[in-house]
Amino acid sequence: MMGFLKLLARNRLALAGGIVLSFVVLLALITPLLPLAEPNVTNTAARFQKPFSEGALLGTDHLGRDLLSRLMWGTRLSLAVGFAAAVVAATLGAAIGIVAGFYGGRTDNLIMRGVDMLMAFPYILLALAIVAALGPGLFNALIAVAAVNVPFFARNIRGITVGIAHKEFVDAARLAGLSNTRIILTEILPNVIPVIVIAMSTTIGWMILETAGLSFLGLGSQPPQADLGSMLGEARSALITNPHTSVVPGIMILIIVMSINLLGDGVRDALDPRLKSGALSRPMAATLVSRKDPVPPAEGKGLLEVQELQTQFHVKDRVYRAVGGVSLHVKPGECLGVIGESGSGKSVTALSVMGLVASPPGVITGGAVRYDGEDLIGAPYRKLREMRGRNVAYIFQDPLATLHPLYKVGDQLIEAIRSHRPISKSEGQAKAIDLLKAVRIPNAEKRISDHPHEMSGGMRQRVGIAMALANDPDIIIADEPTTALDVTVQAQILSLLDDLRRSRGLAIVFITHDFGVVGQLCDRVAVMYAGRIVEEGPTQSVLETPTHPYTARLMACVPELGAGKRRLEAIPGLPPVVDKLPKGCAFADRCDRVQADCRQGEIDLEREGTRAVRCIHPVIPLKEAAE
Amino acid sequence: MGRYILGRLISAIPVLLGITVIVFLIMALIPGDPATAILGSYATPENVEKLNRDLGLDKPLVSQYFIWLGNMLQGDFGTSFSLNRPVIDEVLERFNATLILAGTSFVICSVLGIMAGVISAANQYGWADKGITFVVLLGISIPSFFLGMMMILFFSVNLRVFPVSGMWPIYGTRDIWALLNHLVLPATALAVVATGVIARLSRSAMLEVLRQDFIRTARAKGVHERGVIWRHALKAAMVSIIPVLGIQAGFVLSGAVYIEIVFQWPGVGRMLVDAILTRDILLVQGGVVFVAACYVLFNIVVDVAQSLLDPRIKT
Ligand code: SF4
Numbered sequence: 001m002m003g004f005l006k007l008l009a010r011n012r013l014a015l016a017g018g019i020v021l022s023f024v025v026l027l028a029l030i031t032p033l034l035p036l037a038e039p040n041v042t043n044t045a046a047r048f049q050k051p052f053s054e055g056a057l058l059g060t061d062h063l064g065r066d067l068l069s070r071l072m073w074g075t076r077l078s079l080a081v082g083f084a085a086a087v088v089a090a091t092l093g094a095a096i097g098i099v100a101g102f103y104g105g106r107t108d109n110l111i112m113r114g115v116d117m118l119m120a121f122p123y124i125l126l127a128l129a130i131v132a133a134l135g136p137g138l139f140n141a142l143i144a145v146a147a148v149n150v151p152f153f154a155r156n157i158r159g160i161t162v163g164i165a166h167k168e169f170v171d172a173a174r175l176a177g178l179s180n181t182r183i184i185l186t187e188i189l190p191n192v193i194p195v196i197v198i199a200m201s202t203t204i205g206w207m208i209l210e211t212a213g214l215s216f217l218g219l220g221s222q223p224p225q226a227d228l229g230s231m232l233g234e235a236r237s238a239l240i241t242n243p244h245t246s247v248v249p250g251i252m253i254l255i256i257v258m259s260i261n262l263l264g265d266g267v268r269d270a271l272d273p274r275l276k277s278g279a280l281s282r283p284m285a286a287t288l289v290s291r292k293d294p295v296p297p298a299e300g301k302g303l304l305e306v307q308e309l310q311t312q313f314h315v316k317d318r319v320y321r322a323v324g325g326v327s328l329h330v331k332p333g334e335c336l337g338v339i340g341e342s343g344s345g346k347s348v349t350a351l352s353v354m355g356l357v358a359s360p361p362g363v364i365t366g367g368a369v370r371y372d373g374e375d376l377i378g379a380p381y382r383k384l385r386e387m388r389g390r391n392v393a394y395i396f397q398d399p400l401a402t403l404h405p406l407y408k409v410g411d412q413l414i415e416a417i418r419s420h421r422p423i424s425k426s427e428g429q430a431k432a433i434d435l436l437k438a439v440r441i442p443n444a445e446k447r448i449s450d451h452p453h454e455m456s457g458g459m460r461q462r463v464g465i466a467m468a469l470a471n472d473p474d475i476i477i478a479d480e481p482t483t484a485l486d487v488t489v490q491a492q493i494l495s496l497l498d499d500l501r502r503s504r505g506l507a508i509v510f511i512t513h514d515f516g517v518v519g520q521l522c523d524r525v526a527v528m529y530a531g532r533i534v535e536e537g538p539t540q541s542v543l544e545t546p547t548h549p550y551t552a553r554l555m556a557c558v559p560e561l562g563a564g565k566r567r568l569e570a571i572p573g574l575p576p577v578v579d580k581l582p583k584g585c586a587f588a589d590r591c592d593r594v595q596a597d598c599r600q601g602e603i604d605l606e607r608e609g610t611r612a613v614r615c616i617h618p619v620i621p622l623k624e625a626a627e
Numbered sequence: 628m629g630r631y632i633l634g635r636l637i638s639a640i641p642v643l644l645g646i647t648v649i650v651f652l653i654m655a656l657i658p659g660d661p662a663t664a665i666l667g668s669y670a671t672p673e674n675v676e677k678l679n680r681d682l683g684l685d686k687p688l689v690s691q692y693f694i695w696l697g698n699m700l701q702g703d704f705g706t707s708f709s710l711n712r713p714v715i716d717e718v719l720e721r722f723n724a725t726l727i728l729a730g731t732s733f734v735i736c737s738v739l740g741i742m743a744g745v746i747s748a749a750n751q752y753g754w755a756d757k758g759i760t761f762v763v764l765l766g767i768s769i770p771s772f773f774l775g776m777m778m779i780l781f782f783s784v785n786l787r788v789f790p791v792s793g794m795w796p797i798y799g800t801r802d803i804w805a806l807l808n809h810l811v812l813p814a815t816a817l818a819v820v821a822t823g824v825i826a827r828l829s830r831s832a833m834l835e836v837l838r839q840d841f842i843r844t845a846r847a848k849g850v851h852e853r854g855v856i857w858r859h860a861l862k863a864a865m866v867s868i869i870p871v872l873g874i875q876a877g878f879v880l881s882g883a884v885y886i887e888i889v890f891q892w893p894g895v896g897r898m899l900v901d902a903i904l905t906r907d908i909l910l911v912q913g914g915v916v917f918v919a920a921c922y923v924l925f926n927i928v929v930d931v932a933q934s935l936l937d938p939r940i941k942t
Contacts, residue, residue: 113645114645116642117642117645117646117648117649118649120642120645120646120919120922120923120926121646121649121877121919121922122877122878122880122881122918122919122922123877123878123881124881124882124884125880125881125884125899125915125918125919126649126915128884128899128900128903128911128915129650129653129654129911129912129915130653130656131903132653132654132899132902132903132906132908132911133653133654133655133656133657133908134656134657135906136903136904205768209770212770213770213772213885216770216772216885216888217884217885217888217900218900218904219900219903219904232770232772232773232776236776236889239776239779239780240779240780240784240791243780246773246776246777246780247777250770250773250776250777253770253773254768254769254770254773257768257769257770258764258765258768258769261764261767261768262764265764281751281834281838282748282749282751282833282834282837282838283837283838283842283843285846285852285855351843354847356843356846356847358838358843381852385846385849385851385852386849387849388846388847388848388849389847389848389849390849393847393848394844394847394848396840396843396844396847398840401839401840401841402840402841402843402844403841403844404841404844404845404859404862404863405841405863405937405939406862406863406866406936406937406938407862415848415850415854416848416849416850419848419849419850419851419854420849451938451939453938453939454938464844467844467848468848470848471849
């Protein structure tokens with residue numbers, strides 16, 4: 001509770017709303033004690049006095065009544081009626097909701113049907129019908145406003161109650177032989193009261209507005225008694241000649257409702273945990289870059305060169321080092337495997353290449369990514385966008401989530417082409433069909449008008465591949481493209497990628513957690529752990545003589561090539577959290593070869609020929625392995 | 628699609644019946660002898676007897692309901708005693724005016740609300756977002772009737788750019804321009820609150836969608852950021868925005884009551900308020916049932932729009 005209040009107070013707008021509202025409520029409470037003129041005493045000699053005139057701070061109305069006094073009394077009345085309506089609606093609604101939710105079955109069905117019907121009405125219309133039947137008057141307006149808000153409460157509270165009614169403590173109470181009424185009163189009610197209060201705080205503004213509205217229409221408070229709404233209603237006929245009589249009550253309603261809304265928003269934000277973690281942030285068009293160290297010079301190792309890349313996640317004041325200085329390269333026609341457990345930073349590395357790491361919270365803080373020698377990290381968004389899909393294309397995991405659910409796959413393919421060069425509709429259509437044929441989708445002419453959900457997982461991933469091929473890129477980055485698929489489909493997709501690579505001379509960066517896949521497809525492999533590369537070399541060589549204990553363990557987990565999901569988790573222990581990297585070797589806690597010096601300090605990636613390892617007590621000396 | 632629409636229409640029947648039951652029950656709350664209450668000052672013995680006969684007011688409640696329902700199904704909503712005219716004629720005429728007002732408002736709030744929400748989300752925490760958020764907060768806090776009055780004061784009285792009230796000029800031609808000229812202020816005043824609500828929900832729907840994987844795919848294939856926001860994200864966000872539009876249509880339709888009073892617009896809302904004040908019960912009853920029924924039918928249109936947008940909904 002204290003934490004909640006603190007959070008609320010941190011929201012400055014909510015705080016301001018709360019202060020204004022408390023002030024208004026306080027004034028309304030002490031109104032009878034204030035030295036105000038009688039609100040209902042008329043004085044036709046002093047009609048329509050302007051504000052700041054003698055004896056009437058806010059002026060007088062059409063009957064010469066003191067506006068300030070009427071405003072205070074009117075505010076008092078409006079607040080009281082709005083609050084009363086909220087309490088009545090909340091009590092009735094909660095009672096109905098609890099009964100429906102607790103008893104369930106037929107009772108629930110019947111009640112909720114009725115609630116739905118009431119909700120099918122345009123709101124104010126229902127209130128009008130009730131006032132029509134009961135006759136105009138403030139009390140009847142209160143009933144009407146409360147009644148039309150009952151369904152809202154009933155529905156909310158029912159939802160909560162259904163959740164609680166099946167909890168163990170309720171079952172326990174039943175077994176203990178408590179009556180239903182007792183259970184509702186002692187077990188259910190205490191748990192739903194907070195929800196009721198919150199729902200009330202968010203609707204009370206509405207209720208004040210609605211009762212004011214009915215009074216404005218002449219259906220609520222009757223003269224001479226006036227709430228804010230009827231003050232406004234009476235002032236309307238003199239709107240043009242004496243606007244101040246309208247402005248005074250109108251502004252007051254605005255102030256009240258706005259402060260309640262501010263406070264309500266604050267309450268909602270304070271209760272929504274997603275806002276706390278910043279998870280509701282929208283990723284920007286390209287990952288933020290803030291590089292402090294000088295950009296490493298080009299080395300000309302390959303078509304794509306990743307140099308000392310560092311990507312971090314900044315969440316509140318914590319920093320997660322997802323990628324801590326990774327260097328990779330790939331040549332045309334070559335396939336590089338990047339392997340590691342989830343959280344090893346392999347996907348973040350891959351997404352950093354084209355600035356696709358979600359940001360916030362992602363920030364690229366160092367290193368370079370070079371395409372044909374040119375640094376992309378510092379490139380402006382326009383340049384990056386032009387290269388995305390045309391020079392470097394991506395294939396993602398789980399195509400059901402990564403294809404747009406509402407567009408036909410053909411249109412998504414055409415759009416990929418059109419983003420880079422203008423083509424006519426029919427040309428695009430033909431190209432889309434060609435692409436689907438290239439990824440061996442049967443019946444391509446028909447399939448282009450399918451939506452993603454109408455295809456099988458394997459077919460969808462073929463579409464994903466076709467989309468990556470749409471602009472004949474030189475490099476494809478495949479981020480676990482087969483993980484969501486079953487084994488046979490997986491094998492088909494792998495052989496498709498392999499064929500495409502050979503026939504088109506594609507460079508492929510293949511991100512996976514699966515050594516079996518690496519062995520099938522990749523020329524070279526880089527093993528990642530805790531955001532860094534721990535071993536690298538030609539696939540064959542690494543498979544035969546793994547030198548890093550982690551690599552060796554990873555391979556031990558692979559039962560056989562191409563069979564099902566392999567369990568990396570079979571390595572005891574968990575990878576370290578990347579915001580608390582230990583000193584020295586990050587794998588030390590899980591390593592069976594660990595020695596004291598492993599934890600001493602930074603361990604370098606040691607190179608020998610084509611092989612490299614980051615370990616001071618490797619399984620086999622690197623020299624031997626490299627031979 | 629045809630079958631889907633038919634299905635939705637059929638499932639609307641119980642809702643429509645429910646509406647008539649609710650209105651009927653509310654009217655049964657009227658204290659005293661119903662015929663005298665309905666007739667008010669027109670309660671001559673002959674009138675009372677005729678009404679008792681037409682509406683079966685001397686019969687039990689259940690048969691009264693069915694008589695009333697039967698009459699309505701034949702298009703007979705009774706006669707308004709204060710206007711001395713069949714209720715249905717008056718309602719249809721007035722509803723026409725309300726439809727013009729509320730329809731325009733609905734278009735305004737949908738377009739502006741969605742645009743504001745999208746811009747807000749696309750510039751999250753930027754100045755555009757903050758500005759829109761503040762204006763939206765102001766918009767949803769201001770009572771539409773007060774806003775309408777202030778608009779009259781400013782635009783009609785001070786600037787003299789729009790007429791003060793009414794739907795048509797008192798003298799002069801009744802053409803589309805005259806109507807539009809009279810429509811600007813009331814339609815805007817009516818749209819403000821709904822625009823705010825739609826903007827808020829569109830913003831959060833967009834923020835939700837922008838974090839989805841398929842947005843990253845669109846970016847990865849090189850789609851312009853404009854296309855990412857306005858095509859990919861907005862289309863997906865519409866799935867959750869459209870139901871909100873349906874709900875807001877109801878608020879606009881009923882909020883028209885206030886605006887029609889403020890701007891003296893000859894619509895159904897003003898008719899209802901007048902009818903309540905003159906205790907013309909049959910007119911209230913007929914008006915409420917008619918408008919509520921139209922709203923139910925409108926919601927079917929919303930559902931159909933939703934199913935056209937989202938092919939995953941089984942049609
Ligand atoms: S450095 Fe030490 S702890 Fe780290 S992997 Fe090598 S042997 Fe194990």
